[in-house]
Amino acid sequence: MTQSPKDPLHGVTLEAILNSLVECFGWDGLAQRIDIRCFKSDPSIKSSLTFLRKTPWARQKVEALYIQTLKG
Template structure:
């Protein structure tokens, strides 16, 4: 038997993370929490994924917000 991963991001794609965040916060709420132009100016999943895949610091912020959202939702 394998033990389940304790990594909250295990098995979750960046696209799914972004979809969950947009569904919960909408683009305006996401832009308020993470100051990234691709969330403010004509936002889309595709353009945001392109930026986040090339920009580690921004991806870390998005992943951290997702983890906080998941921990809050599981309480």
């Protein structure tokens, strides 16, 4: 799958996406929006990145929320 420069995820790392969402919503707000245990139980950037890199459906939800925050 090729990404065009118009793609909002183009050139943005998963870590940058996660940091942005945590800054915007905090861990509690993120856990409310995306029901993932790594956001609820002792959350950290490192553990969340590990989980998201191994779990495509969760990563898609995080990326979708990030795109939604860019639009809104």
